[in-house]
Amino acid sequence: MRFSTRCFYVALVLSVLLLGSAPKPLHAQSAARPNVVFILADDLGYREMGAFGQELIKTPNLDRLAAEGMRLTQHYSGNAVCAPSRCVLMTGKHPGHAFVRNNRESKPEGQHPIPDSEITLAELMKRAGYATGAFGKWGLGGPATDGRPLNQGVDRFFGYNCQRHAHSYYPSYLWDNEQRIALSNDPEIPGHGSLAKDADPNDPRSYDEFKGTDYAPDRINAQVLQFIRDHKSEPFFLYYPTVIPHVALHVPDEELQPYRDLGWNDPPFTRDDGYGYTPHFTPRAAYAAMITRLDRYVGNVLNELDKQGLTENTLVVFSSDNGTTHLDKEVDYLFFKSVGELRGLKGSLYEGGVRVPTLAKWPGRIAAGSASDRVSGFEDWMPTLMEVVDPKADLPEGIDGISLLPTLLGQQQPERPYLYREFSGYGGQQSLRMGDWKAVRQNMTRGNLTVELYNIAEDISESKDVASEHPDLVAKMTKMMSEVRTPSDDFPLIPLDAPVKDAKK
Secondary structure: OOOOOHHHHHHHHHHHHHHOOOOOOHHHOOOOOOEEEEEEEOOOOOOOOHHHOOOOOOOHHHHHHHHOOEEEOOEEOOOOOHHHHHHHHHHOOOOOOOOOOOOOEOOOOOEOOOOOOOOOHHHHHHHOOOEEEEEEEOOOOOOOOOOOHHHOOOOEEEEEOOOOHHHOOOOOEEEEOOEEEEOOOOOOOOOOOOOOOOOOOOOHHHHHHHOOOOOHHHHHHHHHHHHHHHOOOOOEEEEEEOOOOOOOOOOOHHHHHHHHOOOOOOOOEOOOOOOOOOOEOOHHHHHHHHHHHHHHHHHHHHHHHHHOOOHHHEEEEEEEOOOOOOOOOOOOHHHHOOOOOOOOOOOOOOHHHHEOOEEEEOOOOOOOOEEEOOOEEHHHHHHHHHHHHOOOOOOOOOOOOOOOHHHHOOOOOOOOOOEEEEEOOOOOEEEEEEOOEEEEEOOHHHOOOOOEEEEOOOOOOOOOOOHHHOHHHHHHHHHHHHHOOOOOOOOOOOOOOOOOOOOOO
C-alpha cells in the first residue's frame, strides 16, 4: 500500500461496496456483444497515475477506472519505444516475431509500414462484425502505404499518422480518414525548436511562441466521443492511442495554472544545448498538466459511455506504450518518481522501460478494486479481446499472445511460460522473463552477449545481478533467447542477425 494514495484506496473501498466484487460468469452477460475501448497513453511511466502510486499528479478518472476494475501490476508493453510496441499490440506477435522491431521514419510522412499480409486486431474485430475506429497516433505506416489505418481494418481514423508529426500538439493539420484537415495553428508550433537568440530565458513571455490555439488532443478526443455516439447501437472496437504525455511540453494554460500555483521549484527547460523538443518555462508543471489533461480525456470517454447507457456492456482497457522518457531536463522523472523503484526508462528493456500501468474495467465481469500480478504483455490482448467478442474466431497463425481473460474474470490461470522482448535500438537488447526470473542483455551492438540475471520477486529494482550464482538457469534462458525469435532483415539484432561492423560504435 505504500505506493498508493489514501484517496485512491478510499475510492477503491467505496467502489467495491457499491458495485460488488463478485464478477458475473461470462455466459451470463446480455445477448448484446460487448464493446471494447482500448486507450493507450504515450510514454506514461509505471507510477505516473494515483492508482499506481503517483502522489503529485492528479489522475482522478484513471483512479476511478482502477477502483471499478482491475490493476495489472506486471503487464509489459510490446517494446521499449513507440512503433514496435504498437506493432506487438496490433498483431499479437512478440518483438522476436513482430514485423516492426524499432522506430524507423519513412519519408515523406510516417513510419516503416506493416505489410498487407499482417493481420491486425482491428481487422479481426471488423471480421467479427464490429465497427472499428482509431483516434490519435498510428505509427505503423504512412498515408500512401499498406500500413495505413484504413488498410489495416480501421473504418474510421482521426489523428496523426506519423510519430514525428505527433511531436507537436499544435500542428497545422491532422488526418481525417485519408484526408488532411487544417487546424487553426498559423504558424504550426514545431515539435522541436529553440528560444529566439535575444530571448530572456527567465521571462515567461519568451516561451509564448510555443503556444498554439488549436490543441490537437482536444480535436481527437471530440472525435472519440462522436464515434461512441455514432455506434451506440452496434458493437464497436475503439482504439484510442493518445499522444500524451510524450514531449514536446505543450498544454493549454488552463490546465497548467493549477500546477504552477503549487509553487514547485521548477527551473525552465531552455533547450540551450539544442537537444530535446521545445522549451517551457515551467516544465514540471507542464508535464503534470499534460497527464491530468489525459486523465480528463479518459473521464470524457467513461462519461460518454455512461451517458449512452453502454458502460455495463463495455470492456475498457488502459495502458501505455512504454515507460517514461529519459529526457530528464524536460521530464523530471526523479521529481515525480515516474517509475518508482524500477530500473530503466523509455528505450530500455529493464523494468522501467517496459513494465507499464494497466487497467481493465468490465462491470459485472471484472471485480471492482481487484489486482493481478500475473505476468502478461501486449501480445496477449489480441487473443484476449477476440475471446471476449467472438470466442470462435480464427486467430492468425504464428501469434504469441495468450488470452488473459481468465485472469480478468478472477479465475486461476497458469503463469506464462515466458515473456520475450528484443529491441535493436539503444545499443541492442534482449530480455526474457520466466517466472520470477529475468534475463537481460545490453549493448549487443558492441558485441556484448553477457547475460544478466535478476529475481524480480526479490529484486524489483534489478540491482543485483545473480547470473554467477545460477549458471544452469542462465544457460537455459540464453538458449531460449535464441530459439524463441526469428531473424529480421529490416531490424537486425546485432550480432545475432548480422556481424558487429565496428565494436567501438
